[in-house]
Amino acid sequence: MALPSYIEDFETWQEDFRYRYQISVRFSETDAFGHLNNTNAFVYFEHGRINFFKDTGLVQEWFSKDGETIPVTADLHCDYLKQVYFDEKLDICVKVAHIGNSSVDLHYLIVNEKGEPCMTGRGKIVQVSRETGKPSPWTDSAKGYLQKGF
Amino acid sequence: MALPSYIEDFETWQEDFRYRYQISVRFSETDAFGHLNNTNAFVYFEHGRINFFKDTGLVQEWFSKDGETIPVTADLHCDYLKQVYFDEKLDICVKVAHIGNSSVDLHYLIVNEKGEPCMTGRGKIVQVSRETGKPSPWTDSAKGYLQKGF
Amino acid sequence: MALPSYIEDFETWQEDFRYRYQISVRFSETDAFGHLNNTNAFVYFEHGRINFFKDTGLVQEWFSKDGETIPVTADLHCDYLKQVYFDEKLDICVKVAHIGNSSVDLHYLIVNEKGEPCMTGRGKIVQVSRETGKPSPWTDSAKGYLQKGF
Amino acid sequence: MALPSYIEDFETWQEDFRYRYQISVRFSETDAFGHLNNTNAFVYFEHGRINFFKDTGLVQEWFSKDGETIPVTADLHCDYLKQVYFDEKLDICVKVAHIGNSSVDLHYLIVNEKGEPCMTGRGKIVQVSRETGKPSPWTDSAKGYLQKGF
Numbered sequence: 001m002a003l004p005s006y007i008e009d010f011e012t013w014q015e016d017f018r019y020r021y022q023i024s025v026r027f028s029e030t031d032a033f034g035h036l037n038n039t040n041a042f043v044y045f046e047h048g049r050i051n052f053f054k055d056t057g058l059v060q061e062w063f064s065k066d067g068e069t070i071p072v073t074a075d076l077h078c079d080y081l082k083q084v085y086f087d088e089k090l091d092i093c094v095k096v097a098h099i100g101n102s103s104v105d106l107h108y109l110i111v112n113e114k115g116e117p118c119m120t121g122r123g124k125i126v127q128v129s130r131e132t133g134k135p136s137p138w139t140d141s142a143k144g145y146l147q148k149g150f
Numbered sequence: 151m152a153l154p155s156y157i158e159d160f161e162t163w164q165e166d167f168r169y170r171y172q173i174s175v176r177f178s179e180t181d182a183f184g185h186l187n188n189t190n191a192f193v194y195f196e197h198g199r200i201n202f203f204k205d206t207g208l209v210q211e212w213f214s215k216d217g218e219t220i221p222v223t224a225d226l227h228c229d230y231l232k233q234v235y236f237d238e239k240l241d242i243c244v245k246v247a248h249i250g251n252s253s254v255d256l257h258y259l260i261v262n263e264k265g266e267p268c269m270t271g272r273g274k275i276v277q278v279s280r281e282t283g284k285p286s287p288w289t290d291s292a293k294g295y296l297q298k299g300f
Numbered sequence: 301m302a303l304p305s306y307i308e309d310f311e312t313w314q315e316d317f318r319y320r321y322q323i324s325v326r327f328s329e330t331d332a333f334g335h336l337n338n339t340n341a342f343v344y345f346e347h348g349r350i351n352f353f354k355d356t357g358l359v360q361e362w363f364s365k366d367g368e369t370i371p372v373t374a375d376l377h378c379d380y381l382k383q384v385y386f387d388e389k390l391d392i393c394v395k396v397a398h399i400g401n402s403s404v405d406l407h408y409l410i411v412n413e414k415g416e417p418c419m420t421g422r423g424k425i426v427q428v429s430r431e432t433g434k435p436s437p438w439t440d441s442a443k444g445y446l447q448k449g450f
Numbered sequence: 451m452a453l454p455s456y457i458e459d460f461e462t463w464q465e466d467f468r469y470r471y472q473i474s475v476r477f478s479e480t481d482a483f484g485h486l487n488n489t490n491a492f493v494y495f496e497h498g499r500i501n502f503f504k505d506t507g508l509v510q511e512w513f514s515k516d517g518e519t520i521p522v523t524a525d526l527h528c529d530y531l532k533q534v535y536f537d538e539k540l541d542i543c544v545k546v547a548h549i550g551n552s553s554v555d556l557h558y559l560i561v562n563e564k565g566e567p568c569m570t571g572r573g574k575i576v577q578v579s580r581e582t583g584k585p586s587p588w589t590d591s592a593k594g595y596l597q598k599g600f
Contacts, residue, residue, distance in 0.1 A: 003535075004525070005455075026347045028187050032180035032236055035366075038523040039178050039496055044490040047326045054387070063386060063482075065334075073488040075454070075529045083522065083583060086182055086363060087354070133533060154375070155305075176497045182363075183517075188348055188373040197476045204537070213332075213536060215484075223338040227306070231370065233433060236513060237504070283383060292436045295341040328489050330482035332536055335476050386482055 004079045006097070006107065006122045014117065016142065017093035017109055019149065021048045036084040042076060042121050045108050049125070054108075058145040069127050069136045076123035078116030082116055089113050095100065097150035102127050102135040104146055105140045155274045156247070156257065164267065165213035167259055168218045169205065171198045174296065175238045177259055185264050186234040191255050191269050192226060198242030199275070202256075208295040219277050219286045224253065226273035230268055246299040253279050254283035302328075304379045306397070306407065306422045314417065317409055319355065321348045325388045330445060336360035336384040340363040341419050346406050348392030349425070352366065369427050369436045374403065376423035382416055387411050396449040402427050402435040405444055454529045456547070456557065456572045464567065466541035467559055469505065469599065471498045475538045491569050492526060495558050498542030498576070502556075505527040508595040519577050519586045524553065526573035532566055539563050546599035552585040553580050554596055 003058045007013045023044060026110075029039040061067040084090065089118070091111050098105040108121035129136045173194060178273065181220045182186035202207045203221075211217040241261050248255040258271035279286045288296070307313045325346060331337040353359045355372075361367040384390065391411050398405040408421035429436045438446070457463045478535075478540070481487035503509045511517040534540065541561050548555040552559060558571040579586045 026343070027181060028189050028343050028346055029352050030182035031177060032182070032184045033520045033522075034182045034493060037178050037496075039489065039492040040525065041526075042492050043326070046328055046487075050327050054495065070483045072483075075527070076488065076491075077525070077527045079525045082521050144532050150389050172356075177500050178493050183370045187346075188376065189342040191376075193344050193476070193478050194340055196337075196478055199387065199475050220333045222333075223380050225377070226338065226341075227375070227377045229375045230373050238457055253426065282481070327481060329486050331477060331483045332482070333482035336484045346585050 004077070004120060004122075006077070007120065010117075013107070014034050014109060017095050017107075019094045020049075020091045021051045021054050021094070022091055023047065025084060025090065027085055027086050033047070034085070035077050035087075038078075038080065038090075040042045041078045041110070041121065044090070044110060044119075045076065045078070045121055046121070048094045048108065049065075049106060052094040052149060053145075056145040056148050057129040058142060060146060068130055070130050071125045072128050074124040076120055076121065078108075078121040080119055082112070084112065084118050090118065094149070096146055097122065099138070099143060100124075100145050102137045104138075154272075155228070156227070157270065160267075163257070164259060167245050168259075168271060169198075169202050169244045170241045171201045171244070172239060173197065174239065175234060175236055177236050178237050184235070186236075186238075188228075188230065191228045191230070191260070191271065194240070194242050194260060194269075195226065195228070195271055195273070198244045198258065199256060202244040202299060203295075206295040208292060218280055219259055220280050221275045223280050224274040224276045227273065228258075228269055228271040230269055231267040232262070234260075234262065234268050240268065245297070246296055247272065249258050249288070249293060249296050250274075250288045304420060305379070306376070306423075307420065310417075312446065313407070314409060317395050317407075317440070319348075319352050319394045320391045321351045321394070322389060322391055323347065325384060325386055325390065326395050327386050330386050334385070336386075336388075337380075338380065341378045341380070341410070341421065344392050344410060344419075345376065345378070345421055345423070348408065349406060352449060353445075354392040356445040356448050366428055371425045372423040372428050374426045376421065378408075378419055378421040380419055382412070382418040382426060384410075384418050388420065394449070396446055397422065399443060399446050400424075402437045404412070406436045453571075454570060456527070457570065460567075463497055463557070464559060466559075467545050469498075469502050469544045470541045471501045471544070472539060473491075473497065473538065475534060475536055477536050480536050484540075485533070486536075488528075488530065490559070491528045491530070491571065494540070494542050494560060495526065495528070496570055498521070498544045498558065499556060502599060504520070506595040506598050508592060518580055520580050522577045522578050524574040524576045526571065528558075528569055528571040530569055532562070532568040534560075534562065534568050536567040544599070546596055547572065549588070549593060549596050550574075552587045554588075557571065574593075 093109040108120040243259040260269040393409040410419040543559040544594040
């Protein structure tokens with residue numbers, strides 16, 4: 001298997017994940033081909049990502065009504081390695097790959113109960129002003145939170 | 151077939167719908183039983199309902215940032231008459247059944263291309279204050295819009 | 301508050317639930333009004349229902365490729381009591397209200413972390429032949445499983 | 451703006467799309483940040499892709515019960531250029547970028563009513579055996595259908 005461009009060595013890449021969030025595949029997330037519909041990979045990525053941010057302490061401002069910034073997705077990428085079925089227990093693993101001035105590049109790995117990688121992914125999140133939509137630099141404290149996620 | 155409590159005579163009830171919004175069933179809306187997943191009936195009801203409100207002229211305030219009110223669902227009911235499959239073209243029909251002080255009772259009918267009823271439904275929408283969450287009475291002009299939907 | 305027709309006495313009704321399945325509200329399940337989108341009540345009902353069936357021992361045939369029967373929803377009803385927001389932890393409670401020849405009537409209750417009821421609901425599930433779509437009576441063993449859910 | 455790796459020259463790339471499928475953004479597809487939730491880009495890609503396949507004549511076997519093959523997503527990529535809001539009318543544009551032995555690389559472009567690009571994307575679809583999950587080469591006639599999509 002050719003590796004996606006964002007993974008140099010799969011084993012090293014996989015070992016680096018420390019954050020995991022467990023979900024179980026809902027029936028409403030399957031499709032008429034009998035397996036998990038591809039679009040839900042990104043639902044899982046988002047759910048893992050936001051819990052990751054929350055657990056690092058980062059989200060409080062984004063989700064308050066008066067918060068001045070929100071995170072937006074700049075890009076997202078998913079590689080599908082293994083079909084997934086109803087009722088599987090999956091670990092959504094998330095890590096920080098790179099911290100920019102107002103953005104952060106996250107990597108994702110979804111593994112099944114046997115520990116087999118089912119999906120890998122990456123994507124850049126940009127913090128923007130709620131008002132103008134323009135990029136809004138991380139504060140030092142936000143950077144501190146993100147650095148915990150390496 | 152026993153009729154749901156909100157339908158007295160099916161033929162009369164069905165003839166009363168004047169508003170229709172057409173959609174086609176997406177593959178991501180099917181499930182591993184090979185048919186449309188039941189939860190999407192309510193996605194279709196909402197999509198039909200909001201387009202109905204929009205076409206009567208009612209929605210502009212709800213969807214502006216500074217609007218003082220939003221509509222919330224008080225209850226929803228769906229009766230499933232016929233299984234629906236990927237790629238079917240469906241008409242979502244919506245009508246006003248009753249206008250309250252700050253609420254409106256809507257009825258729904260979803261028919262396939264052969265004109266066969268697949269789902270029927272009803273539900274009450276309440277206009278509430280965005281700030282307090284308390285019911286907020288219709289203005290006369292809003293009532294006027296709703297009355298067009300009988 | 302007027303009670304929905306399927307609830308006689310709220311306290312007694314609520315105490316009867318023994319099955320609970322916990323979920324946490326995903327960000328992708330909210331909508332632009334800032335709260336949980338109404339359609340997800342039914343996603344939660346289905347997820348609770350199928351886990352309930354699984355935990356009573358009932359689902360194995362339905363989800364095997366060669367199974368002869370599948371469950372379909374005959375109707376569904378939701379009453380919304382309290383707005384729900386991103387990241388709330390919810391208990392989806394499920395119980396059997398009535399067992400028919402080939403159907404079962406289930407009741408649902410969704411409560412937040414403070415124990416406040418947010419949504420109540422009910423709905424009939426019918427077991428049908430995968431081949432013909434016609435109702436297929438419960439076996440004695442299936443009835444036995446369902447009786448555990450009272 | 452740096453171009454994604456799958457686009458050499460934006461103008462040429464954009465002009466190459468001949469297939470368009472129009473949708474309108476549903477309220478249930480927005481999130482609490484007030485805009486279209488990022489995960490729906492992939493719902494739109496899939497809906498555009500399957501309609502594209504259908505319109506080239508390719509899908510009949512995949513969606514028949516006795517079909518021996520199904521398409522699975524090998525990877526998917528989305529670049530988000532512009533926030534999208536409730537009720538926008540969007541064109542999902544799809545084209546074939548490369549035909550492999552049992553796979554096809556598709557490109558996607560989503561534009562709003564003003565013709566502004568909101569999302570671009572790409573992804574490889576592999577035809578696999580329903581039974582074994584192994585890649586299943588295109589027939590000559592399938593290749594013929596796909597070639598129409600360049």
